[in-house]
Amino acid sequence: MQVTMEWTYKTPKGTKTNFYSEQLHAKDALMIAADMERWQRVESLVFVDYRGNRWSEKELRAYTEEIATEPxxxxxxxxxxxxxxxxxxxxxxxxxxxxxxxxxxxxxxxxxxxxxxxxxxxxxxxxxxxxxxxxxxxxxxxxxxxxxxxxxxxxxxxxxxxxxxxxxxxxxxxxxxxxxxxxxxxxxxxxxxxxxxxxxxxxxxxxxxxxxxxxxx
Incomplete structure (x- = not known):
């Protein structure tokens, strides 16, 4: 499944801004999200699929694991x-x-x-x-x-x-x-x-x- 990422970045002094990714495979998006979390600068993050449905990281990870053994x-x-x-x-x-x-x-x-x-x-x-x-x-x-x-x-x-x-x-x-x-x-x-x-x-x-x-x- 293809998704885009939407996240709010927050600096140590509290300045915030929003970012939007290009369309990514869900697996790649989750990998990027895990890397971003290491820097502890992301205040909120959602994944949006092609139908406009919004997924949390936990929901998307569970979904990809659920379908892994199926086509x-x-x-x-x-x-x-x-x-x-x-x-x-x-x-x-x-x-x-x-x-x-x-x-x-x-x-x-x-x-x-x-x-x-x-x-x-x-x-x-x-x-x-x-x-x-x-x-x-x-x-x-x-x-x-x-x-x-x-x-x-x-x-x-x-x-x-x-x-x-x-x-x-x-x-x-x-x-x-x-x-x-x-x-x-x-x-x-x-x-x-x-x-x-x-x-x-x-x-x-x-x-x-x-x-x-x-x-x-």
């Missing part, structure tokens, strides 16, 4: 390839996460029939990613979803309307799955080049080459 710090890249001639799709998904002090990458691709549009393939790919997270045991955590489909990203973020019935059904399925798993989604639209890994997986799936692998990174 966390999760970023998902998704892409859907579509072939109009045969109404088939290739789904690509890449999941980066931490668990037990190590970093992992999970790559998955799948061939899917009876898909009617490229946008539907993109939605299907994101839903497939959620099923993978469910298999990993992800629950009650924030997850960042990155894709180059502006339609999917902006519609799920509530920034664009969704008029197509088929896409609405996929959006409903995704939102129900998110609620069921307790996932708090953060959607980010990225350029195609930044989504190259998921794009290649989707393209290979269209050619009949499916992938399912996990490595330490």
């Amino acid at each position: 966390h710090d999760i970023t998902v890249f998704f892409d859907g390839g579509f072939e109009l001639a045969q109404y088939k799709a290739g789904l690509g998904c890449v999941v980066y996460y931490h668990q037990n002090g190590k970093a992992y990458r999970y790559r998955f691709s799948k061939y899917l029939e009876e898909i009617n549009t490229n946008n539907e393939a993109e939605y299907a790919s994101l839903y497939q990613c959620l099923e993978l997270l469910e298999e990993l045991g992800v629950h009650d955590l924030p997850v960042t979803f990155k894709g180059d489909s502006k339609v999917v990203i902006h519609q799920l973020a509530g920034e664009w309307p969704c008029m197509e019935e088929t896409l609405n059904r996929w959006a409903d399925k995704i939102e129900q799955k998110l609620e069921q798993m307790g996932i708090d989604p953060v959607y980010q639209s990225i350029p195609r080049k930044a989504n190259n890994e998921a794009h290649k997986l989707a393209a290979k799936a269209l050619d009949g080459v499916e992938t399912n692998s996990t490595i330490e990174v």
Whole structure:
């Protein structure tokens, strides 16, 4: 989880001022906080997450220890390839996460029939990613979803309307799955080049080459 730090600095003569950090990984923020405490100049300190929730050092430390053995710090890249001639799709998904002090990458691709549009393939790919997270045991955590489909990203973020019935059904399925798993989604639209890994997986799936692998990174 990413947080910012807010603290009040107090000099030996009582002069005070406030400081704000850039966004940091919670683990790094806690390390900095421990170092700051050695100087005994910090009068108050809070950590603020991406949703604006405020954490004390004790609360944040307990949270990071609680989730250490489970998949966390999760970023998902998704892409859907579509072939109009045969109404088939290739789904690509890449999941980066931490668990037990190590970093992992999970790559998955799948061939899917009876898909009617490229946008539907993109939605299907994101839903497939959620099923993978469910298999990993992800629950009650924030997850960042990155894709180059502006339609999917902006519609799920509530920034664009969704008029197509088929896409609405996929959006409903995704939102129900998110609620069921307790996932708090953060959607980010990225350029195609930044989504190259998921794009290649989707393209290979269209050619009949499916992938399912996990490595330490």
